[in-house]
Amino acid sequence: MSAVILNRVRKGLYIDSVALMRFSRSIAGLDGVEEAALMMGTPANLGILKDAGLLDGTGEGASGGDLVVAIRASDAAQAEAALVEAERLLDQPRGSRGEGAVWRPRSLRAAVAQMPDASLALISVPGDFAVAEARKAIRRGLHAMIFSDNVPLAEEVALKREATELGRLVMGPDCGTAIINGVPLAFANRLPQGSVGIIGASGTGIQEVSCLIARLGGGISHAIGVGGRDLGDVVGGISTLAALDMLARDKLTGHVVMISKPPSPEVTARVLARAGAIGKPVTVCFIGAAPMAMPANAEQVFTLKDAALKAVGIGEETTPRKPDIPAIAGRRGIRGLFSGGTLCAEAQAVLLAGRLQVTSNAPIPGALVVGAAEDGHLLLDLGDDAYTRGRPHPMIDPEVRGGPVREAMKDPALAVLLADVVIGHGAHPDPAGGLARAVTGARGRRAPLVIASVTGSDADPQIRSAQVSTLEEAGILVAPSNADAAAWARDAVGS
Amino acid sequence: MVSAAAIDGTRFAGFERFSFAGTTIGAMAARTVSQAGQGRVLAVFERCFYVDLGVGLLCVGAEDFSAGPLNVVTTAPASVNWSARGLRAGDRVRVSADGLRVGQRFHITFAGAVEWRPGLFDGELRAEDLRVGLARFRHACAGMIPAEGLGALIGEDGGLAPDSRIVATARAAVLGLEEWFARVFTGPKRGALEPPSDVQRLTGLGPGLTPSGDDVIGGMMIAAHVLGEASAAGQLWQYLRPITASSTGPIARAHLAAAAEGMGAPALHRAIGAMIDGMPKDPRRILAGIDGVGHTSGWDAMVGVTRCMDAWLSARERGARVI
Numbered sequence: 001m002s003a004v005i006l007n008r009v010r011k012g013l014y015i016d017s018v019a020l021m022r023f024s025r026s027i028a029g030l031d032g033v034e035e036a037a038l039m040m041g042t043p044a045n046l047g048i049l050k051d052a053g054l055l056d057g058t059g060e061g062a063s064g065g066d067l068v069v070a071i072r073a074s075d076a077a078q079a080e081a082a083l084v085e086a087e088r089l090l091d092q093p094r095g096s097r098g099e100g101a102v103w104r105p106r107s108l109r110a111a112v113a114q115m116p117d118a119s120l121a122l123i124s125v126p127g128d129f130a131v132a133e134a135r136k137a138i139r140r141g142l143h144a145m146i147f148s149d150n151v152p153l154a155e156e157v158a159l160k161r162e163a164t165e166l167g168r169l170v171m172g173p174d175c176g177t178a179i180i181n182g183v184p185l186a187f188a189n190r191l192p193q194g195s196v197g198i199i200g201a202s203g204t205g206i207q208e209v210s211c212l213i214a215r216l217g218g219g220i221s222h223a224i225g226v227g228g229r230d231l232g233d234v235v236g237g238i239s240t241l242a243a244l245d246m247l248a249r250d251k252l253t254g255h256v257v258m259i260s261k262p263p264s265p266e267v268t269a270r271v272l273a274r275a276g277a278i279g280k281p282v283t284v285c286f287i288g289a290a291p292m293a294m295p296a297n298a299e300q301v302f303t304l305k306d307a308a309l310k311a312v313g314i315g316e317e318t319t320p321r322k323p324d325i326p327a328i329a330g331r332r333g334i335r336g337l338f339s340g341g342t343l344c345a346e347a348q349a350v351l352l353a354g355r356l357q358v359t360s361n362a363p364i365p366g367a368l369v370v371g372a373a374e375d376g377h378l379l380l381d382l383g384d385d386a387y388t389r390g391r392p393h394p395m396i397d398p399e400v401r402g403g404p405v406r407e408a409m410k411d412p413a414l415a416v417l418l419a420d421v422v423i424g425h426g427a428h429p430d431p432a433g434g435l436a437r438a439v440t441g442a443r444g445r446r447a448p449l450v451i452a453s454v455t456g457s458d459a460d461p462q463i464r465s466a467q468v469s470t471l472e473e474a475g476i477l478v479a480p481s482n483a484d485a486a487a488w489a490r491d492a493v494g495s
Numbered sequence: 496m497v498s499a500a501a502i503d504g505t506r507f508a509g510f511e512r513f514s515f516a517g518t519t520i521g522a523m524a525a526r527t528v529s530q531a532g533q534g535r536v537l538a539v540f541e542r543c544f545y546v547d548l549g550v551g552l553l554c555v556g557a558e559d560f561s562a563g564p565l566n567v568v569t570t571a572p573a574s575v576n577w578s579a580r581g582l583r584a585g586d587r588v589r590v591s592a593d594g595l596r597v598g599q600r601f602h603i604t605f606a607g608a609v610e611w612r613p614g615l616f617d618g619e620l621r622a623e624d625l626r627v628g629l630a631r632f633r634h635a636c637a638g639m640i641p642a643e644g645l646g647a648l649i650g651e652d653g654g655l656a657p658d659s660r661i662v663a664t665a666r667a668a669v670l671g672l673e674e675w676f677a678r679v680f681t682g683p684k685r686g687a688l689e690p691p692s693d694v695q696r697l698t699g700l701g702p703g704l705t706p707s708g709d710d711v712i713g714g715m716m717i718a719a720h721v722l723g724e725a726s727a728a729g730q731l732w733q734y735l736r737p738i739t740a741s742s743t744g745p746i747a748r749a750h751l752a753a754a755a756e757g758m759g760a761p762a763l764h765r766a767i768g769a770m771i772d773g774m775p776k777d778p779r780r781i782l783a784g785i786d787g788v789g790h791t792s793g794w795d796a797m798v799g800v801t802r803c804m805d806a807w808l809s810a811r812e813r814g815a816r817v818i
Contacts, residue, residue: 012584014538014545014746017703017790021643042699042706042743048660064699064744337638359634361779371635371778374627380638386783387639403642407650 003034003072006079007059008087009041010067015090020067023089025399030085032078033071038086041066108136122185123172124148130173131155138168146172146227147186153234156227160238169242175225176426177203179210182220187395189424190459194219195254196311197247199240201228204340204383204422205259205287205304208455208482211464212308215457215480221252231263237271244271248278256282257311259304261345262289262365272298283310287345288364302353304346305483323477325492328449331415334489335408335448336360336379337401339394339431340455343420343482344381350486351377354494361386377493379418380404395427398434405435409442409450416489417448420482423456423467432467436474443475449492450476453485513580513601517594517608518558519568523753525610527551527565528590536586536597537745538704539578545746546588546595552749553595555603561787562611563760564753569603613757613764616721616771622811628770629804635778636785636797644707644791645669648798661701665708668693672715672731673802679727680810690734698735698751699743707795709739709747713754714799720757721767722807728755760788763796770804 015023020038027036037054039045041062049055054070062068069086073079112118121137123130127150134144144163151173163170171178177200178185182193187203191214198220200206206223213220224247226239240258247253256278263271263286275282276295284300285307286292294300301307309315334351338344341362348364357376358367361384368376380387382394382401394400401419408417417439421431428434432454439450452471456464468478479485520528531548538545543556543566554563557571586598594604633649640646647662648669671691679688694712701707712735716728732755739748753759762784769781785793 012537014540014584014704014744016540017792020702021790039702040699040704040706040744044664044696044698044700044708044742045706047696048664048700051660051664064742064747335637369777369779370637370782371631371774372776374630374634378634378637382638386779386786399642403640403647404638406642407637407640407647 003053003074004076004079005054005056006071006073006076006083007054007056008069008083009058009062010069010090012065013067013090015067023086026089027069027071027082027086030078030082032074033082034073036069036071036082036086038067038069038090040064041068108133108140112140112142119143120145120180122147127151127173131159134159134170135162138163138166138170141166141168143169144171145175145178145185145225146170147175148172149174153229156229157235157238160230160235164238164242169224169246170239171225172227174229175203175227177206177223178225179206179220179223181222184425187422187424187426188223189214189455189457191457192219193221193252195221195252196257197221197250197253197255198223198257198259199226199243199247200224200259201226201231201240201261202259202342204420204455205285205342205346207422207424208304208340208343208346209257209259209285209308209311211455211457212305212481213311216308216312216314218308218312221250221254222247228261231260231267231271233264233267237263237267240271241274244274244278248280254280255311256280257285257307258282259285259287259307259342262286268292283307287342287349288366290365302349303483304342305481308481323479323488325477325488326449328415328492331413331446331448332493333375333411333414333448334377334379334416334418334493335411335414336377336418336486336489337404337408338379338381338418338420339383339401340420340422340482341381341383343422343455344379346482347418347486347489348379350483351379351490354487354490356490356493395422395431398428398431398438402434402438405438406442409439409447410444411448412446414448415493417450418485418489419450419452420485421452421454421456421467421471423454423462423464424460427462429462430467430470431462432470436470436476439476440474450474451479451485451488451492452476453479453482455482513571515569515571515601515603517567517569517603517605519562519566519611520605520608521562521564521566521753522610522612522758523551523564523749523756524553524567525605525608527553528595528605531590533587533589535588536582536584538584539582541576541578544577544582546597547745548588548590551752552746555595561761564612564756564758565749566611567603567605567608613759613761616768618772620722620771622808624773625771625804626808628773629801629808631774631778632766632770632797632801635774636782636794639782639786640794641791643702644795645701645711645798646791646794648711649794649801661707665697665700665711668697668708669711669798669802672697672712673806676715676719676724676727676803676806677809677813679730680724680807681813688730690731694731694735695738695742698739699747701791701795703790703792703795704744705747705750705789705792706743707791709743709751710789710792710795711799711802713751713759714763714796715803716751716754716799717757717759717763717796718767718800718803721764721771722803724807725757728757731755759796760793762788762793763800766797767800770800
């Protein structure tokens with residue numbers, strides 16, 4: 001049966017570009033739809049639609065100020081259904097949403113009434129209102145996890161001080177990952193419970209360490225996110241100190257791992273002094289930090305992988321697996337495209353340790369900021385605010401990384417494309433599939449070697465082993481950890 | 496009580512539900528307002544609305560709206576949702592001495608508005624700085640360029656990833672236009688060089704309210720102005736203007752007209768200035784600014800900017816008469 005093309009022209013309808021892109025993708029993903037596009041009906045665009053086999057007689061009559069809805073589907077019924085859906089999307093009031101059948105409380109008070117034994121409130125509201133909601137939570141005796149960002153710094157400090165006085169913990173703002181009593185919250189993984197407690201100022205850092213610990217046979221008591229600014233000079237580590245005290249008292253926790261960017265010397269001294277007093281072994285991983293003096297019960301490591309190894313009592317890997325790296329003569333560049341900020345930082349640390357020049361949009365000490373050099377190994381945190389304005393985070397929509405991956409695959413100077421795949425709750429259902437499609441779709445004769453790692457577990461909805469298989473089937477080398485992936489890349493360009 | 500003046504729909508004074516003062520008005524918008532009598536609302540978005548006054552377009556936004564050649568920034572609160580406030584495409588608009596009135600709902604005054612136009616580049620234009628600035632920009636923007644649109648053509652060799660039909664369609668036209676600029680910048684018979692006919696395939700091409708191809712052309716014309724080659728931009732616009740009457744929409748056409756006079760989004764001008772100076776050590780603010788212009792418009796315009804700069808450098812290598 002031949003495909004059916006169906007067009008509709010909406011005269012003088014102007015929809016903003018982001019919405020048009022979203023609608024196009026949504027319609028193209030419907031059952032039976034082979035291709036769909038929503039575009040202004042300029043002659044050039046009509047030419048594109050015609051070449052794509054998307055234009056019918058109706059669309060041909062459009063002009064530059066009109067919007068053309070063009071659909072090609074496997075049969076007339078599916079084309080008509082897609083067109084109806086497109087019209088619905090175009091005509092829906094801005095911001096409207098479908099009503100769910102499940103009643104959801106609309107206030108903290110109603111939520112507590114519904115679940116009186118709750119001990120923690122997860123707050124995800126616009127940043128201007130987040131502190132007010134968190135304050136209500138701690139005054140009701142709850143700990144607060146603030147997923148929201150854009151919270152004024154002064155309000156964060158005031159809130160955390162009040163929480164400390166009340167004996168409550170504030171995780172965040174901008175806290176995207178936590179595991180409390182075995183329950184993964186927000187972007188987190190399903191892992192066995194165990195004796196390692198984690199305190200982290202970064203989401204993907206916590207995910208990588210906790211997942212590696214689980215793969216090494218350990219388990220997690222609690223993983224506490226404190227927010228990216230907690231260890232800054234202004235906040236001074238208020239939540240980190242509170243979390244250390246809590247894990248010190250927690251009977252299940254036998255070992256504490258701390259993960260962060262390097263704090264200032266004053267905050268470092270304060271935090272290490274408290275860590276030295278908790279009476280439990282502590283592993284400190286301040287990614288990018290220089291070696292520093294540690295309390296007797298603490299040990300400093302420089303990668304997330306080493307933090308996991310220390311936490312389960314393995315000082316060093318005895319037989320790290322090494323792949324057979326194909327020859328990449330004549331090319332030396334590494335391009336890292338990361339969805340996780342701390343994974344990007346860890347990769348920088350590994351390359352810098354190999355005395356390579358690194359540039360990044362989120363440079364750690366020793367790396368250069370993008371634009372400071374005309375070349376060098378470029379490692380990008382694609383989850384950074386600059387890349388996600390008006391777009392989903394690459395952990396939620398792997399297609400955000402699709403363009404940069406395709407671009408890198410065509411770069412004849414590039415030796416290695418390095419990428420992370422982060423799975424778990426909150427992440428895309430098939431991020432490996434997204435990366436694999438982008439890589440295979442753009443791979444040419446002189447394409448770079450692609451090396452990746454998968455942060456997650458087999459208990460996650462995406463199933464780590466299945467994600468690894470997807471990548472390997474696409475010819476991607478999959479390293480056991482992010483640090484290993486970076487080391488393989490480093491060895492590849494050094495070989 | 497409602498008076499006859501409100502009911503007959505012709506004399507609205509005093510019955511508007513929302514009255515705001517314009518604080519900043521773009522140079523093109525100011526000229527349009529000075530010439531206009533009446534028109535209609537062309538398009539309404541959450542954050543702004545376009546008004547077609549026959550002689551030109553205005554784009555009206557709230558207090559946090561960016562300045563721009565067509566833009567009117569008002570005292571309306573940032574939270575305003577124009578469509579939710581009842582503004583509709585097709586609503587009648589009237590401009591008079593005391594401002595702009597839209598139906599019976601909105602009154603916007605211009606009395607205290609400050610005119611915006613991009614600052615002139617007054618430094619010394621040095622090829623070496625520009626070459627370094629271009630290279631650093633290209634290196635820095637890797638990974639930021641959206642898959643949609645024409646941003647892939649920012650690449651030095653004409654784009655490395657012809658993933659989309661739009662990029663494939665546009666590539667030859669963009670490179671052809673770059674070569675035309677290089678020849679115009681070089682040659683003594685510059686006025687006799689007609690732009691390549693391929694440029695017609697570029698206008699109106701691609702997604703967005705301002706199609707990507709138009710943004711590329713706009714970026715080229717703006718860069719030409721900054722590089723001291725306003726006449727080349729004028730020459731291109733003279734050729735394109737009649738074509739754009741049917742090749743693209745009215746909003747894109749208005750932005751092209753502004754670009755022909757060397758005016759675009761402030762973020763674009765900041766980026767061009769930074770590149771001429773060799774790019775700052777930390778270009779993230781520059782890149783974020785570009786990313787904030789439309790969905791892909793900022794990057795599409797930077798295709799034009801970088802291509803025009805390439806042409807300028809190429810002309811210089813060919814022994815041009817450039818500055």
